[in-house]
Amino acid sequence: MTMRKRTKWGALAAVGVLVIAFGWLIYGGLDSNVVYFLTPKELLAKGVEGYDKPVRLGGQVKPGSVVWDEKALDLRFSVTDGTGEIAVHSRGAPPQMFKDGQGVVVEGRYGRDGVFMSTSLMVKHSNEYKAPTKGERPTEMYKSLMKSPGT
Amino acid sequence: MTRLLASNAIVVAAAVTALGAVFGPVAIRRGRREWLMYLYAAVYTNFVLVSLSTLALVYGLVSHDFSISYVAQVGSRATPTFYTIISLWGALEGSIVFWAWVLGMYAAAVVWFNRTREGNLVPYAATTLLAVALFFHILLLGPANPFQAVFPVPFDGPGPNPLLQNHILMAVHPPLLYLGYVGLTVPFAFAVGAMLSGEVADDAWIRLTRRWTITAWGFLTAAIIAGMWWSYEVLGWGGYWAWDPVENASFIPWLTCTAYLHSVMVQERRGMLKLWNLNLMVGTFVLTILGTFLTRSGIISSVHAFTQGTIGYFFLGFIAIVLLATLVLVAGNSDKLGSEGRLDAPLSRETAFLLNNLFFTVFMFTVLIGTLFPLVAEAVRGVKVSVGTPFFNRMSIPMMVTLLFLMGVGPALPWRKAAGPELQRRLLPGVVVGVVLAVAALIAGARNAYAVLAFLFAGFALGVNVEEFVRGTIARVKAHGEAWPTALSRLVSGNRRRYGGYVAHIGVVMVALGVTASVTFKAEQEATLKPGESLTVAGHTVRFKGAWGREEQQRQVIGATMEVMAGDRVTGIIEPRMNYYPTSSSPVPTPQVRSMLTGDLYLNLMAFRPDGSTITVKAIWEPLVPWIWMGGLVLCIGAIIGVLPQRQRLAEAQSASGAPSALAEGQP
Numbered sequence: 149m150t151m152r153k154r155t156k157w158g159a160l161a162a163v164g165v166l167v168i169a170f171g172w173l174i175y176g177g178l179d180s181n182v183v184y185f186l187t188p189k190e191l192l193a194k195g196v197e198g199y200d201k202p203v204r205l206g207g208q209v210k211p212g213s214v215v216w217d218e219k220a221l222d223l224r225f226s227v228t229d230g231t232g233e234i235a236v237h238s239r240g241a242p243p244q245m246f247k248d249g250q251g252v253v254v255e256g257r258y259g260r261d262g263v264f265m266s267t268s269l270m271v272k273h274s275n276e277y278k279a280p281t282k283g284e285r286p287t288e289m290y291k292s293l294m295k296s297p298g299t
Numbered sequence: 300m301t302r303l304l305a306s307n308a309i310v311v312a313a314a315v316t317a318l319g320a321v322f323g324p325v326a327i328r329r330g331r332r333e334w335l336m337y338l339y340a341a342v343y344t345n346f347v348l349v350s351l352s353t354l355a356l357v358y359g360l361v362s363h364d365f366s367i368s369y370v371a372q373v374g375s376r377a378t379p380t381f382y383t384i385i386s387l388w389g390a391l392e393g394s395i396v397f398w399a400w401v402l403g404m405y406a407a408a409v410v411w412f413n414r415t416r417e418g419n420l421v422p423y424a425a426t427t428l429l430a431v432a433l434f435f436h437i438l439l440l441g442p443a444n445p446f447q448a449v450f451p452v453p454f455d456g457p458g459p460n461p462l463l464q465n466h467i468l469m470a471v472h473p474p475l476l477y478l479g480y481v482g483l484t485v486p487f488a489f490a491v492g493a494m495l496s497g498e499v500a501d502d503a504w505i506r507l508t509r510r511w512t513i514t515a516w517g518f519l520t521a522a523i524i525a526g527m528w529w530s531y532e533v534l535g536w537g538g539y540w541a542w543d544p545v546e547n548a549s550f551i552p553w554l555t556c557t558a559y560l561h562s563v564m565v566q567e568r569r570g571m572l573k574l575w576n577l578n579l580m581v582g583t584f585v586l587t588i589l590g591t592f593l594t595r596s597g598i599i600s601s602v603h604a605f606t607q608g609t610i611g612y613f614f615l616g617f618i619a620i621v622l623l624a625t626l627v628l629v630a631g632n633s634d635k636l637g638s639e640g641r642l643d644a645p646l647s648r649e650t651a652f653l654l655n656n657l658f659f660t661v662f663m664f665t666v667l668i669g670t671l672f673p674l675v676a677e678a679v680r681g682v683k684v685s686v687g688t689p690f691f692n693r694m695s696i697p698m699m700v701t702l703l704f705l706m707g708v709g710p711a712l713p714w715r716k717a718a719g720p721e722l723q724r725r726l727l728p729g730v731v732v733g734v735v736l737a738v739a740a741l742i743a744g745a746r747n748a749y750a751v752l753a754f755l756f757a758g759f760a761l762g763v764n765v766e767e768f769v770r771g772t773i774a775r776v777k778a779h780g781e782a783w784p785t786a787l788s789r790l791v792s793g794n795r796r797r798y799g800g801y802v803a804h805i806g807v808v809m810v811a812l813g814v815t816a817s818v819t820f821k822a823e824q825e826a827t828l829k830p831g832e833s834l835t836v837a838g839h840t841v842r843f844k845g846a847w848g849r850e851e852q853q854r855q856v857i858g859a860t861m862e863v864m865a866g867d868r869v870t871g872i873i874e875p876r877m878n879y880y881p882t883s884s885s886p887v888p889t890p891q892v893r894s895m896l897t898g899d900l901y902l903n904l905m906a907f908r909p910d911g912s913t914i915t916v917k918a919i920w921e922p923l924v925p926w927i928w929m930g931g932l933v934l935c936i937g938a939i940i941g942v943l944p945q946r947q948r949l950a951e952a953q954s955a956s957g958a959p960s961a962l963a964e965g966q967p
Contacts, residue, residue, distance in 0.1 A: 174694070177693055182676075182687070218827045221915070243905075289909060
């Protein structure tokens with residue numbers, strides 16, 4: 149009977165140790181891998197704290213700030229929320245809908261050189277699907293393409 | 300007319316299920332078995348009524364009856380009929396109708412097959428099924444009513460979400476997921492039935508639902524793989540799994556259900572883990588409801604979350620009721636749930652199953668916590684955060700690698716106690732295959748320790764599981780003088796669950812190889828090209844021929860024709876596209892994939908000049924990705940083998956009596 153009791157306590161202790169170890173691992177994992185959603189203003193307000201942490205930066209593409217090198221696939225632009233503004237550097241082609249004033253979410257890290265290195269760039273859609281207005285339809289935008297014969 | 304029929308059918312169904320759920324326990328308590336036919340009749344009637352309602356909704360969609368709110372929401376005259384029909388599950392209300400229909404079907408079928416059984420288990424299970432059905436009817440009458448009147452009746456509607464009508468897999472993934480999710484209600488109902496009827500000490504509830512659980516698990520597995528495939532084929536980022544909350548929602552109950560499929564064997568064989576198995580099944584069911592809550596309540600914004608309404612509170616309330624009720628039931632039955640057997644030796648199949656369950660459970664909690672954390676953080680601290688892929692990868696990869704190892708070692712271990720030389724003989728083929736794969740991976744340039752371990756253990760599991768078939772077949776050939784194919788097929792049909800399980804293991808190995816290889820050896824290249832220019836990724840060259848556009852019935856398409864080159868020869872054409880739907884101003888990327896046994900060449904059109912003079916295209920070499928889909932198929936074949944009726948009772952009888960025979964040895 150005492151043997152049984154002892155194994156029971158042993159098992160309980162083992163489970164307890166496992167649970168604590170597991171909790172500690174989870175906590176550590178979450179602590180270093182949580183990605184914050186921030187606007188440029190909020191990120192700038194963090195000061196030194198804001199550098200080199202995974203962040204999702206949300207805002208609009210500042211009109212006139214886009215520099216896109218098609219050959220080198222190098223994209224630079226600024227994200228703004230009206231008050232704050234942060235320069236973003238990204239590799240690869242932007243989504244087809246990327247343009248001045250478009251809402252975007254950029255995931256990456258804010259470097260100490262003051263440039264936000266982006267690892268992924270998403271165009272922000274509103275939840276409701278918005279129908280294209282006149283002039284936005286591909287038949288009108290890409291007239292010459294729509295006429296060329298398919299293969 | 301259609302609207303009234305569909306709507307009233309649900310009202311009557313709600314009344315029938317409510318009456319049945321109250322009447323069932325009364326009939327059982329009074330011991331009036333002749334009344335049970337009315338309880339079962341309620342189950343069948345519910346199925347007929349929900350079928351009627353579902354058919355009416357489909358008819359409303361196909362006939363463009365825009366006076367029905369759901370049709371006005373997702374229908375459009377321009378959408379092809381096929382996508383019109385499958386938009387039944389394209390938005391919240393329709394998907395709940397479909398859910399209620401699948402539940403009605405499962406309930407009617409499981410009650411019909413068990414209607415003559417003595418005892419109170421089946422009546423209580425039927426009552427539970429009716430109560431769950433009632434919850435979904437309440438949703439359909441309240442926050443998810445698809446049958447509201449629309450006035451004035453619009454002439455046309457917006458059509459389904461563009462993402463959901465862009466690929467044929469939308470016809471496959473959702474029904475599979477519902478068949479899986481909803482199917483898990485059956486073993487849950489029998490678990491509750493067992494606790495209510497006090498028949499919890501014997502394994503009746505497990506045996507009666509064994510095939511139903513494997514069926515639901517098979518559908519859920521297929522649904523997860525199909526969802527990965529959809530994400531790969533439609534979203535254009537070249538991956539298939541992003542630890543997105545909606546992916547996690549389908550994966551979390553899969554983890555507990557898979558744990559359950561293994562741990563019930565310990566209960567059936569050794570009379571252990573009774574309490575644990577009950578909890579696993581109840582937990583699995585709650586996790587399916589939680590998953591539906593996450594994906595359907597709008598709490599997480601994604602392609603799955605349709606609206607932000609009050610429906611979330613209904614789900615939370617239902618989860619709370621289920622948890623409370625089952626907690627009371629489990630506590631009330633705990634005296635009957637003691638263990639009959641005990642662990643004899645640390646090196647035994649029981650231990651392998653225990654470790655399997657430990658890792659699956661920890662895995663489940665990890666994914667669950669990672670998924671719920673952003674919700675909790677926003678509610679408690681008011682910050683918007685997301686838990687990134689690095690968290691899930693860092694936590695789950697070691698567990699996946701360990702589970703691969705267990706999948707290899709488990710089948711080789713006998714029940715009770717392993718003997719050294721026999722074990723060595725059984726593990727040897729696995730060790731050889733594993734070392735070969737690991738060395739091959741090292742030569743190919745894999746440097747990540749987990750990747751090499753994954754190849755090692757995947758090969759190990761493959762070797763051990765295949766060896767089971769080889770050894771069993773050889774034994775039959777020797778003992779009965781049968782031909783090889785006959786021996787193999789009789790071996791499998793003699794113990795379908797065991798060998799179906801091993802087939803599923805081989806499927807898992809294929810998925811694991813595909814995932815590990817594609818993560819380790821993936822290569823991608825992006826370039827802006829003029830016609831005639833080409834791009835090379837991992838030795839595969841594609842040349843840009845030209846861009847084009849065309850009008851289709853429901854959309855407009857811009858595409859690029861890319862030629863796959865072998866030297867100067869064109870060996871194939873890949874045409875990545877962008878599809879423009881009238882309801883959305885942003886295009887839906889439509890990558891195209893050329894599959895080979897060694898991997899996929901994946902092309903996605905990223906951007907193009909309005910006149911088509913240049914395009915930007917991303918080319919990804921995805922090693923072994925087709926193996927993931929094939930592995931999914933093999934997993935399903937394993938589930939089907941496990942579900943088919945047993946042809947030979949002999950083998951089971953032998954193993955039950957412990958008769959020493961080459962066949963009975965080591966049977967689960």
